[in-house]
Amino acid sequence: MTEPILSLRDIEKRFPGVHALRGVSFDVRPGEVHALLGENGAGKSTLIKIISGVHRPDSGTMTLDGKPVHFSNPNDAQNRGIATIYQELGLYPELIGAENIFMGHAPRRRFGPFSIVDWPEMERRAREILADLNIHDLDVRRKVGTLNVGNRQRVEIAKALSFNARILIMDEPTAALTEADVERLFDIVRLLRERGVGIIYISHRLNEVFELADRVTVLRDGQYVDTMAVKDVAEPELISMMVGRTIDNLFPKMHAEIGEVVLEVRDLKREPHTRGVSFSVRAGEIVGIAGLVGSGRSETAQIVFGTLPAESGEILISGQPVKIRHPAEAVAHGIAYVPEDRGLQGLVRAMTLRENNSMAVLKEVSRSTFIQYGSEKAMALEAIRQLAIRATGPEQIANKLSGGNQQKVVVSKWLASKPKLLIMDEPTRGVDVGAKSEIHRLMSQLAAENGLAVLMISSELPEILGMSDRVLVMREGRIAAEFTRAEATQERIAAAMMSDNGAAPAAAQGAAS
Amino acid sequence: MALQDAPVPVTETRKPLGARVRHLLLSQEGVLFIILVVSVLFLAARTDKFLQASNLLTQGRLMVEVGLVALPMTFIIITGGIDLSVGSILGLTAIMLGVFWNNVGLPLELSVVLALGVATLAGFLNGLFIVRVGVPPLIMTLATLAFYRGLAEGISEGRSVRGYPEWFYRVGQGDFLGLPTQIWFLIIGIIISAVILSRTTFGRTLYAIGNNEVGARFSGLRVDRAKLLIYSFSGLMSGLAGWIFVSRVTTTRSDMGSGLELDVIAAVVLGGTSIFGGTGSITGTVIGMILIQLLKNGLALNGVTADATIIVIGLVLIFSILVNNFIQSRRQVE
Numbered sequence: 001m002t003e004p005i006l007s008l009r010d011i012e013k014r015f016p017g018v019h020a021l022r023g024v025s026f027d028v029r030p031g032e033v034h035a036l037l038g039e040n041g042a043g044k045s046t047l048i049k050i051i052s053g054v055h056r057p058d059s060g061t062m063t064l065d066g067k068p069v070h071f072s073n074p075n076d077a078q079n080r081g082i083a084t085i086y087q088e089l090g091l092y093p094e095l096i097g098a099e100n101i102f103m104g105h106a107p108r109r110r111f112g113p114f115s116i117v118d119w120p121e122m123e124r125r126a127r128e129i130l131a132d133l134n135i136h137d138l139d140v141r142r143k144v145g146t147l148n149v150g151n152r153q154r155v156e157i158a159k160a161l162s163f164n165a166r167i168l169i170m171d172e173p174t175a176a177l178t179e180a181d182v183e184r185l186f187d188i189v190r191l192l193r194e195r196g197v198g199i200i201y202i203s204h205r206l207n208e209v210f211e212l213a214d215r216v217t218v219l220r221d222g223q224y225v226d227t228m229a230v231k232d233v234a235e236p237e238l239i240s241m242m243v244g245r246t247i248d249n250l251f252p253k254m255h256a257e258i259g260e261v262v263l264e265v266r267d268l269k270r271e272p273h274t275r276g277v278s279f280s281v282r283a284g285e286i287v288g289i290a291g292l293v294g295s296g297r298s299e300t301a302q303i304v305f306g307t308l309p310a311e312s313g314e315i316l317i318s319g320q321p322v323k324i325r326h327p328a329e330a331v332a333h334g335i336a337y338v339p340e341d342r343g344l345q346g347l348v349r350a351m352t353l354r355e356n357n358s359m360a361v362l363k364e365v366s367r368s369t370f371i372q373y374g375s376e377k378a379m380a381l382e383a384i385r386q387l388a389i390r391a392t393g394p395e396q397i398a399n400k401l402s403g404g405n406q407q408k409v410v411v412s413k414w415l416a417s418k419p420k421l422l423i424m425d426e427p428t429r430g431v432d433v434g435a436k437s438e439i440h441r442l443m444s445q446l447a448a449e450n451g452l453a454v455l456m457i458s459s460e461l462p463e464i465l466g467m468s469d470r471v472l473v474m475r476e477g478r479i480a481a482e483f484t485r486a487e488a489t490q491e492r493i494a495a496a497m498m499s500d501n502g503a504a505p506a507a508a509q510g511a512a513s
Numbered sequence: 514m515a516l517q518d519a520p521v522p523v524t525e526t527r528k529p530l531g532a533r534v535r536h537l538l539l540s541q542e543g544v545l546f547i548i549l550v551v552s553v554l555f556l557a558a559r560t561d562k563f564l565q566a567s568n569l570l571t572q573g574r575l576m577v578e579v580g581l582v583a584l585p586m587t588f589i590i591i592t593g594g595i596d597l598s599v600g601s602i603l604g605l606t607a608i609m610l611g612v613f614w615n616n617v618g619l620p621l622e623l624s625v626v627l628a629l630g631v632a633t634l635a636g637f638l639n640g641l642f643i644v645r646v647g648v649p650p651l652i653m654t655l656a657t658l659a660f661y662r663g664l665a666e667g668i669s670e671g672r673s674v675r676g677y678p679e680w681f682y683r684v685g686q687g688d689f690l691g692l693p694t695q696i697w698f699l700i701i702g703i704i705i706s707a708v709i710l711s712r713t714t715f716g717r718t719l720y721a722i723g724n725n726e727v728g729a730r731f732s733g734l735r736v737d738r739a740k741l742l743i744y745s746f747s748g749l750m751s752g753l754a755g756w757i758f759v760s761r762v763t764t765t766r767s768d769m770g771s772g773l774e775l776d777v778i779a780a781v782v783l784g785g786t787s788i789f790g791g792t793g794s795i796t797g798t799v800i801g802m803i804l805i806q807l808l809k810n811g812l813a814l815n816g817v818t819a820d821a822t823i824i825v826i827g828l829v830l831i832f833s834i835l836v837n838n839f840i841q842s843r844r845q846v847e
Binding site for chain 1: 718791
């Protein structure tokens with residue numbers, strides 16, 4: 001067995017009020033993908049920040065090539081060959097690819113008495129690095145802001161390699177990628193592994209861990225749980241290690257009586273993303289919308305919610321035609337929308353849990369425009385209890401909650417509006433396994449017991465298959481296929497999502513049968 | 514029910530008195546209040562005249578115009594916006610008042626009302642362009658800073674209006690219940706603004722917009738309507754300040770209120786309202802405006818020149834922001 005490049009022993013880290021890491025050990029060998037798993041708040045971020053030089057450990061040892069090291073800042077770590085690719089990409093959108101790759105260490109040449117940037121050389125070396133990764137379709141002279149997410153990420157990887165990285169830390173690299181981009185990313189990761197780079201891979205998607213990783217380390221509540229070879233471990237075992245309990249069924253779908261049509265849309269159009277969409281959702285029904293990123297799923301939801309008003313088409317709520325030009329009007333019609341981008345659209349993160357929880361129903365906690373702080377607080381306490389939100393109390397700033405708990409606040413905020421129709425856009429993205437299961441359970445329960453109509457957009461096919469009574473597949477701004485729960489399979493949905501290469505007719509048959 | 518399997522104990526602890534006092538003193542308003550008290554004591558020790566009732570009342574009278582405009586400015590800055598046109602709206606109101614009365618020949622009472630209407634409309638137009646066209650507030654109100662001033666100068670043709678009837682000066686020069694009349698306007702304005710900001714759904718909406726406008730919109734809050742209202746309110750209060758100004762100085766000139774926007778913004782920012790939006794309070798703004806006014810007066814009484822006074826005010830502004838940043842970073846750690 002090869003010696004680890006980097007090894008951490010008994011790392012302790014405290015922040016005021018939080019014991020973030022308690023005696024965590026971790027190592028990376030050359031040529032392996034080592035997955036780091038844990039619920040949000042388990043300490044993964046703190047650990048990688050220690051490895052990448054952002055934080056310093058309170059105690060414990062870190063050795064690089066068998067020698068003790070201390071990183072005083074991220075540059076230090078980078079110069080020693082440790083590169084990090086964060087969730088929020090750290091690129092300059094207004095600069096071209098090559099500049100981003102060589103930011104801070106651009107090749108230089110003499111120009112009289114000056115040393116100036118050697119542009120041709122920089123572009124040549126940028127192309128060389130990319131070619132090395134089998135990337136030949138990326139123009140290093142284009143501004144990074146004009147590249148798609150997949151290409152931006154490739155620029156970031158190239159940037160890491162320009163520092164001769166021997167350890168690459170990838171924090172949720174697939175969170176914003178399309179299926180095709182995910183495949184290419186995996187190819188790149190495998191290529192780097194063959195070349196002896198040690199890769200630390202953080203993801204909530206267990207299937208990725210099984211597909212890619214050699215070893216997996218699980219953290220829970222800042223504590224080291226175990227490190228195992230991926231081939232020796234099964235999914236349920238990993239989940240129970242992460243959450244500390246067994247979750248027998250990830251998607252507890254309950255049987256629901258399907259009632260009257262709550263939402264019907266006819267030929268909704270808003271170019272370029274929505275080109276004539278018609279469907280309906282009934283009380284008690286969960287309708288899943290699958291589709292690639294850019295297929296018009298979120299835009300359709302936002303048309304119904306009024307954030308992107310329709311150019312043409314009809315919306316009917318309980319059979320009555322309505323005009324929705326603003327979210328406030330949607331709320332008045334009993335529509336709630338748990339948006340895709342939790343941090344930007346879902347929450348006002350700088351404000352408290354109490355204030356976020358009541359934001360969609362301010363009228364209900366106020367008497368003739370005066371906010372009743374007592375009832376607002378009671379409402380927040382009730383939400384904390386009902387959804388088991390892990391918070392210090394109603395006055396906690398929303399941003400200090402973990403991703404899963406933030407999402408629960410968004411959900412509770414919208415449940416407080418007592419909607420007839422709940423639209424959930426990527427309801428469990430970036431949410432840990434425990435919270436995910438609870439959100440699914442809640443969704444199912446609301447549909448079954450309260451007769452809520454649910455429209456769920458998701459990029460995770462298991463989620464679509466597990467939760468939906470009916471599945472709509474969107475492609476290029478239109479509904480490309482529709483399946484009942486019984487008809488829906490991963491293969492059929494995936495085929496309908498992709499373009500017309502013979503897959504669509506099969507999907508259409510599925511819809512017709 | 515599985516959701517209730519893991520009940521989360523939520524303990525409500527009331528902080529001890531000492532901690533609460535400490536919290537209060539370490540808030541932006543608390544720090545500012547301490548600075549205010551120290552400044553007053555220092556200035557009072559240097560000259561007897563400073564703390565005399567007549568001097569303080571005069572200072573109160575002089576503070577009203579900045580004070581009235583600082584209230585809507587607090588709202589606007591909390592939403593992350595700015596209104597640079599307030600001084601020009603003040604000037605425009607003053608001119609319109611004179612023109613309606615002197616040139617058009619309307620009754621003076623009606624002229625005042627119409628002039629306030631023009632001021633509100635001027636603010637509303639700012640809001641309309643910001644909301645509907647998406648012009649950044651800084652650019653929009655910078656443009657109308659020039660536009661409204663130009664309008665005032667064009668209409669007045671450089672002439673001033675004088676000779677208002679005696680009763681008209683009562684607002685700006687008279688007393689009511691022992692205080693300069695216009696201070697009552699300010700007191701009522703402060704109370705209403707403070708209640709709106711801290712107690713109502715509208716106030717909550719303003720904070721939400723300042724912290725995350727997209728999130729506020731996605732929560733179904735009426736973001737556009739709120740912005741239209743605060744810019745219109747800003748116009749109205751600038752107009753009110755214009756009326757009081759004319760009444761105080763007994764004349765109407767088109768250059769009235771030049772530079773008002775900077776005094777107003779200084780008072781608001783000194784009061785702890787973040788220029789990036791999201792935080793701030795009327796209490797802070799009130800302390801900020803009082804502090805600036807008393808510093809100006811106290812230093813002048815001590816024989817400090819006007820130029821040097823501005824320097825001192827600038828230094829106090831920087832100092833208070835440094836202290837505030839220090840406290841904020843300490844609190845982050847806690």
